[in-house]
Amino acid sequence: MTINEIQDQIVEEFSVFNDWMDRYSYLIELGNGLQVMDEKYKVDQNLIKSCQSRVWVNADLADGKIVFTADSDAIITKGIIALLIRVLSNQTPKDIMNANLYFIDKIGLKENLSPTRANGLVGMVKQMRDYAIAYNSILANQ
Amino acid sequence: MLDIQKIRSDFPILSTTVCGKPLVYLDNGATAQKPNVVIDTINRLHTRQNANIHRGVHYLSEACTEEYENARRSVVTFINANSTREIVFTAGTTAAINLVASSFGDEFVQEGNEIIVTIMEHHSNFVPWQALCRRKNARLRVVDLTGDGDLDLEQFQEFIGEKTRLITVAQTSNVLGTVNPVSDIIKLAHSYNIPVLVDGAQSVVHSKIDMQALDCDFFTFSGHKFYGPTGIGVLYAKEKWLDVMPPYQYGGDMVATVTVEDTTFADLPLKFEAGTANYIGAIGLGAAIGxxxxxxxxxxxxxxxxxxxxxxxxxxxxAGMTVYGRTKRKAGILSFLLDGIHHYDTGMILDKMGIAVRTGHLCAEPLMTYMGVTGLVRASFGLYNTKEEVQALFDGIKKVQQMLG
Structure with a gap:
């Protein structure tokens, strides 16, 4: 599926929730279900430190696509990470670079990704894009 | 006895809703809400009496200057200082501490000297001294805590000596709520002729402060934590220090005469108030004091x-709740963690219930590291909070534990 198809799917899923409690319960569920990040990747080099929650993100290239793994010490942050990975992982560097992440806003979680919210997620999205730019130039030089 | 419902009606923001719920504002340690008298004062000045102070001959400038200097007199009375010469308006506590670290530090701190701080300081009363010590090749001595969140007073005794140039300490911890025995620390320091700066950002809102009784050399606080406007604060300093400290910033309003060759500076306290002062903030602060x-x-x-x-x-x-800071002498601050639940998650869920708390390292990373946590949740109470709101916090905590525990 394309990035936008996945985003639309997530927006559809969240549309059944009427209040914040349901949305956050689902995010917590997603956070708990996030694929465990290999401990070897949870190093300072992959750490996006912020004053609220810590986020680690790693990216590997496989068959021209980027596979992201990530983790956080806060469960709501992990829930958003699960969504970001679902949208951006297994996509080409170019598609990730060009992605417009509208789903966060549409599912009513914009506050989690506002630049002033120091929870590491803004840093994570930037990091994911930076990985895409880096891998894109590696692929271009091959 | 305070009439809390009457007081609440003085603060218009308290009747707003957040996420569809009545606002329960428990982040007063970060900033306090403003009563109508402060809001109206700022509004009145902007609509009817705005003019730059200390320089105009016209009516508005005179009137504004008079109110600005009246605000300074209000501060003198409120903290029982000696005179307006001891009261410098700054942008806030951070600016006041930076002023002292720069002006006092440049003049009196040399290579090999020592500054004593404590592990419980807010970054505002830690980083300026760390930076000063770097600049001067001086040494920062950091006093630790005892079990319940009290300062280790014996360590002050151990650190203090002929190399010490200044002791700087918060009167009340913004994290633990601990009310420090600053009088004892000041007495000890003065017995060695060492000056003391007291960071009053968290204390001045919770209790009566008296400069004569305290006898500290420097005292700082912010307007915005004090139910006053943002961008205004106070540095109290004994005249004997302000007299010998060089200006912090240079420009208009702080000079006596300027020639191409040289400049002489204005008398106290204007020597430390370069540029157009935040007179509207200061007058608003005066209203908050009133x-x-x-x-x-x-x-x-x-x-x-x-x-x-x-x-x-x-x-x-x-059950499953750990409170950080359990000393007997505390101000209205409750910092805590819930077992197995991240402080950020706790804060996010509380927010959805209309409850505003602070989460994270609370601008006190050295203390967090010392306590072995990455952050805390902090509820800080103000004069308009009700017992029902305290109960609402704990109802919220139960909900957080249900959702995340």
């Missing part, structure tokens, strides 16, 4: 202690 004096600091302190005691009682009854 409001608090009307209620009585003793009444405020007594009421906030009731809120704090209730919070501690409810915390003791809550």
């Amino acid at each position: 409001y608090l004096e009307g209620l009585g600091m003793e009444n405020i302190q007594q009421y906030e202690q009731e809120l704090l005691q209730l919070a501690h009682k409810l915390a003791d009854e809550t």
Whole structure:
């Protein structure tokens, strides 16, 4: 599926929730279900430190696509990470670079990704894009 | 006795809703809400009396200058200083501490000297001294805590000596709520002729402060934590220090005469108020002082202690909750963690219930590292909070534990 198809799917899923409690319960569920990040990747080099929650993100290239793994010490942050990975992982560097992440806003979680919210997620999205730019130039030089 | 419902009606923001719920504002340690008298003062100045102070001959400038200097007199009375010469308006506590670190530090701190701080300081009263020590090749000595969140007073005794140039300490910890025995520290320091800076950002709102009784050399606080405007604060300093400290910034309003060859500086306190002062902020702060004096600091302190005691009682009854800072002398601050639940998650869920708390390292990373946590949740009480709101916090905590535990 394309990035936008996945985003639309997530927006559809969240549309059944009427209040914040349901949305956050689902995010917590997603956070708990996030694929465990290999401990070897949870190093300072992959750490996006912020004053609220810590986020680690790693990216590997496989068959021209980027596979992201990530983790956080806060469960709501992990829930958003699960969504970001679902949208951006297994996509080409170019598609990730060009992605417009509208789903966060549409599912009513914009506050989690506002630049002033120091929870590491803004840093994570930037990091994911930076990985895409880096891998894109590696692929271009091959 | 305070009439809390009457007080609440003085603060328009308290009747707003957040996420569809009535706002329960428990982040007063970060900033306090403003009463109508402060809002109206700022509004009145902007609509009817705005003119730059200290330089105009016209009516508005005279009127504004007079109100600005009246605000300074209000500060003198409120903290029982000696004179307006000791009161410098700054942008806030951070600016006041930076002023001292720069002006006092440049003049009196040399290579090999020592500054004593404590591990519980807010970054505002830590980083400026760390930077000063770097600049001067001086040494920062950091006093630790004892078990319940009290300063280790024996360590002051151990550190203090002929190399010490200044001791700087918060009167009340913004994290633990600990009310430090600053009088004892000041007496000890003065017996060695060492000056003391007291960071009053968290204390001045909770209790009566008296410069004559305290006898500290420097005292700092912010307007915005004090139910006043943002961008205004106070540096109190003994005249003997302000006299010998060089200006911090240079420009208009702080000079006596300027020639191509040389400049002489204005008398105290204007020597330290370069540029157009935040006169609207200062006058707003004066209005906040008037409001608090009307209620009585003793009444405020007594009421906030009731809120704090209730919070501690409810915390003791809550399983899976750890309170940080359990000393006997505390101001209205409750910092905590819930077992197995990240502080950020706790804050996010509380927010959805309309409850505003602070989460994270609370601008006190050295203390967090010392306590072995990455952050805390902090509820901080103000004079308008109710016992029902304290209960609402604990109802919220139960919900957080249900959702995340």
